[in-house]
Amino acid sequence: MKETALALSLLAMAAAAQAQSSVTLYGRIDNGIQFESGIPGGHAWSAQSGNFGCSWWGLQGSEDLGGGTAAIFQLESQLNTMNGQLEGNLFGRHATIGFTNPSYGTFKMGNIGAGEISQDSWGTDPQLMQRYGISSLVRGRNWASAANAFEYQTPTWSGLYFRGQYALTNNTSWNTAATSTGQGRTNGIEGVYTFGMGDFRVIYDEVRGADGAFNDVYNHSRSLLAGGTLVFGPVHLYAGYQHLNAPNATDASVGVTPGSQPGGVSAPTSVDHEWFGAAWQVSTATAVTAALYHANANHGNGNATLYTLAATYNLSKRTFLYTEAGYIHNSSTSNLALYDSAYGNNNFDPVTNTASNGNPNYGHSQEGIFAGVMHQF
Template identity: 30%
Template sequence: MKSGGTLKKVLITAGAALVAAPAFAQSSVTLYGMVDDALVYVNNQKGHANWYLRQGNLYASKWGLRGAEDIGGGTKVIFDLQNGFDLNTGALSSSTQIFNRQAYVGVQNNTYGTFTAGRQYTPYYQFVGPLASSNWLTGATGAHPGDIDGLDTTIRINNAMVYSTPIWNGLQASAMYALGGIAGRTGAGQTISGALRYSNGPLGVAAGYLKLDNAQTNLPLAPTATAAFDPASTGSFGASALNNGYLTAASVEHASVAGNYTLGDLMLGLNYSNVKYVPNARSIFTNTAVFNTYAALAVYRFTPAFDVAGAFAYTLASKANGINDAAHYQQYSLKEAYHLSKRTTLYALQAYQHASGQTLGIKGAGNIINAAPAVGDSQNSTPSSTNGQFVGMVGMAFTF
């Protein structure tokens, strides 16, 4: 009887403890992604016309895992792991990174904002990018020439810490710092970025800044320096015919402002960006190179299922490094999209770019060449051998 009474007390005590224990925090993990492919025609890729399949045009082909756990008090622990891939070959977008697009963990609070750490996009891109043509049309043919200002998805940062405020009456701010992590050289290879945006009804405006420092860990002095941004740096950027001569910059600075206004089914936008390639003794060019881009866009929704968009971008380089006839690029982009459902879209893209003037080639100082067009972000490694390039695409995109 005594042992039975003891067992009864234990069971009652355990049951009371279970009733009194707090409920487990709610959590969720979501699998998401996009697949996108198109038949492409380019009139001139390094001297030859080409027909080929290209993935990731309207949307980048990718899959990811996104999760959140509510730990109470208006706070959530969040994470996002995102992988890019080539739909036509099945290959990873980066052979050395499974989660090459994003990989971060952090906390989010309704009152105090969000802090995340890992491989991430910059506040500059996150705030200004959604208002630029690379978002409303497509990065493939709608990004500014060669994506010179990084307003498409070409710039991602390692070892990054990002803080974003809550939204206050339509206003939000965000800041990033990425640690270079090189012993004895604090700041080498670091990245900093900050941005502001305001959204209220039909109006959206944003401004952002980004500075990528070159780690330059093992690069020799000019003129034998390797013509590339040191991969030990926390950030990297897209290389194209526009900036090949400036890849050894000690730092690269981006600044941009953009605004959109919606009138019923019509959206109009304007944006401006300024990009600087700043040299030092390890660079193979001498003077700071500057690229200014002025752009406008419009989107019109004829029906809930059908919309069209158009954009114009004008990029002008500075006179420096022995160049008197500075390069300039004019680009015209169009998009037509028919949405079969909320997840499936048929699309057509067309873009033409004209280049004139001169710039530096891959060998840097003294290697002055004629400027070559590279439409949007789709022809960075395949510029035209003439002063004009046309790209046309027909494709399908599916999101899940």
């Protein structure tokens, strides 16, 4: 009897511990095909992973510590599911541990990675940061990442919350990276207000170069972004504005040879970016989105306008088909690409059939279309 009672007691304790802790395996796979013209060397058909959104897998969990407080963790990897390779480090997207309490908020530390605060700008993007969207005309600035970081998010008060981040360089110099190829200090703050008809958010963040300076407007700069949504039945309206500033940018700091660009063009130190669009939920399964993005850069870099049209079709709660078409029009001294290509001249080499970026020639346009399927688990 004593043995039976002890066994039952141990089983009850194990069940209670299981109820207080949880670990979830999650992920998504996004594969498709695309056609793009106006790229260096002409046009290309390609099989792509992550055109609608990155493929990834991860683990997240929590343990009840009592009093409403829980310990939390998250580990997440990005994958190229067309070739099975990792994109970056094993847990390059997230590797954090922290605590959460409904009354006091949430604290995390570790590799914030893809949770860097600028990536929350997807909530203002009509195309939800697909391949052609909010990041195209700012050459991927909204895909910033942060390591060695700390994050705190407040509870939500009547629809309003704030989130702040601070990332250390782990170097003797507070702002500079430990290596010449690294990234300097990052920090940012975000405020989000959700109301009956939509939401509004403001994000300010800073990403410094390896020398601690704001030396590349598309990579190491200050960013101030404001935007939101309004909902009218099946229609979601989006609008936003972003200002980028990098006062220390030079041709050398962005990797461009002085004098190699069109007359009057040099490394930009400021970019203004505006967008608006609408998503229409045609039916339970089908949605259509149209959006326009415009950016203007100083120091003679001209302006560009991106036009997009996209659609999704839900096959189930976890699987959907998608497609998006995009067209970018550049002014005579602009050479922005459909995707977040690096700043610089079109340096296509016909002998090797290679280029270091996807930029068209100055004043030229690009067109593209892709389609694929995403499954979430």
